[in-house]
Amino acid sequence: MPHLILIADIGGTSSRLALVGADGAPRDIQIHRNDDFAGFKEMIEADLGQRGPAARASVGGAVLAVAGPADGETVKLTNRDWAFGKRDMRRHFGWQKFAAVNDFEALAHGVPALGAGDLIAVGGGVAMEGAPMLICGPGTGFGVAGLVRSGRQRIVVTGEGGRARLGAVSTEEARLVAHMQEELGPVVVEHALSGSGLARIHRILSGAPLSPEAVIAAATRGESAARASCDVFLRLFGRIAGDLALTLNARGGVFLGGGVSAGLAPFFNDSPFREAFEEHPPHQARLVETPVHIIVHPTPGLIGCGQLGGRMAKTLVAKTLRPNLHVV
CATH class of the missing domain: 3.30.420.40 (ATPase, nucleotide binding domain)
Incomplete structure (x- = not known):
């Protein structure tokens, strides 16, 4: 059988x-x-x-x-x-x-089975026992899921957060969104937060048409334009992850998945990600206390x-x- x-x-x-x-x-x-x-x-x-x-x-x-x-x-x-x-x-x-x-x-079903070696912390915070957890991140698109507890069971809830509309909170972001609107029409999260989104951000900011892998490789070599593009990407990522963490009340922790998250892992802690994640008045204190981890398990x-x-x-x-x- x-x-x-x-x-x-x-x-x-x-x-x-x-x-x-x-x-x-x-x-x-x-x-x-x-x-x-x-x-x-x-x-x-x-x-x-x-x-x-x-x-x-x-x-x-x-x-x-x-x-x-x-x-x-x-x-x-x-x-x-x-x-x-x-x-x-x-x-x-x-x-x-x-x-x-x-x-x-x-x-999301796999997150509880991951070990310490499968995760990289971004900033501090302590998970609240039994609280909802958020899993999100960029790859080909931008995925979103939540893991919530009901009694002794964990239940996964999913949505299409990558298709939510993307706004701007700074002059630089407004410039990016305006460029994307001209090219794509109404701008959604995954137009910026995805592999193609990283390449798009770099092209708009620097004029260089590189693949996302090439942008990350150039940033790793210390090329300033590529690193600046990665920082803009990570600032947007931090803000959206903070939005989603508040929406789900994800005090059990935020877990960043997708191939782009793993590829950018060396840059997170020296980027604007955590600041943008926490900068959500009047709830900064709640987000300061929320731990964030990058999932680096290969599969x-x-x-x-x-x-x-x-x-x-x-x-x-x-x-x-x-x-x-x-x-x-």
């Missing part, structure tokens, strides 16, 4: 897939470039093909975390023209169990998918162990 669950963290640019058993620990992680495939099915077929017939036969279900809303029957990536129907996906692969979740929902979305997949795997194992009932 199949007893493993295929788990996948599917972003706009790349995807990470693994197998998980009842222990919830991801194993045999494979990373794929989305550009190499026409869609979800093709990528999963290729992944299972690489694992071999025995591994494929052992898979009885899947948990797919996608960079987009996942609460309907049809699931679409926000920043890539990929979509699937949940019932069709389950039938196609013959899975007994199947779930699709937003990528930041999966990330944090898979940790969360593993928690969900482990629960599924337990049901498959229980089914195989259940004794046959005979009617006399």
